[in-house]
Ligand SMILES: Nc1ncnc2c1ncn2[C@@H]1O[C@H](COP(=O)(O)OP(=O)(O)OP(=O)(O)O)[C@@H](O)[C@H]1O
């Protein structure tokens with residue numbers, strides 16, 4: 001039987017009177033690409049924030065590799081091997097791409113050893129290799145604030161890969177990316193999953209992308225888990241069509 005790398009059980013999270021997540025239960029299988037869809041404001045990003053320890057949850061349990069992590073914070077969870085990217089990119093816009101890559105390694109265990117020159121060389125090499133992987137090698141010495149929005153999202157993806165995560169949570173990776181570049185991004189996400197062995201959990205509004213990419217999809221609505229299943233089944237689920245697909 002396939003093993004779950006993330007197990008979310010009965011998680012709730014409110015902000016004042018707003019019930020952003022209500023009794024959410026879901027799992028991500030190791031090695032999978034798992035999708036999360038749902039209308040604007042239904043609680044997708046909140047769920048990611050809860051999983052990676054960005055805020056404490058009100059109730060429920062979150063396990064990573066069978067270990068309870070709901071009491072841990074972002075840095076501890078990153079060290080266990082789980083990272084997220086943001087809906088709005090977070091790069092250091094005045095630094096060049098290679099420097100952005102190098103600075104993002106600090107999440108890793110043993111990062112104090114980055115002081116040593118041999119380790120610095122190794123990190124630079126990996127930075128260049130991963131910039132090539134995402135198609136930004138020719139831009140590696142450009143100030144990242146000068147990249148297009150889509151290129152900045154690719155840089156952010158590469159920065160996350162620098163930390164060699166076991167699991168990467170991607171919040172709308174294709175948002176704002178030129179449609180002609182989206183296929184390239186899908187290809188890179190798939191390669192990160194297949195070649196680098198990274199489990200991916202992807203929030204995505206673009207149905208073509210998520211149907212193409214994910215083996216299992218969860219659909220949230222109004223903070224609750226509405227339905228889940230294989231892409232084909234979910235696409236034809238009347239509840240999902242009513243809540244979400246109908247409007248797209
Ligand atoms: N830090 C916060 N403080 C107060 N309310 C918040 C906070 N974060 C999220 N919310 C509220 O929680 C609800 C869920 O928001 P969330 O960002 O999780 O939705 P989403 O599904 O990611 O939406 P979108 O598709 O637009 O990104 C919304 O009503 C939002 O306004």
Ligand SMILES: [Mg+2]
Nearest residue numbers: 044045046087
């Ligand atoms: Mg969101």
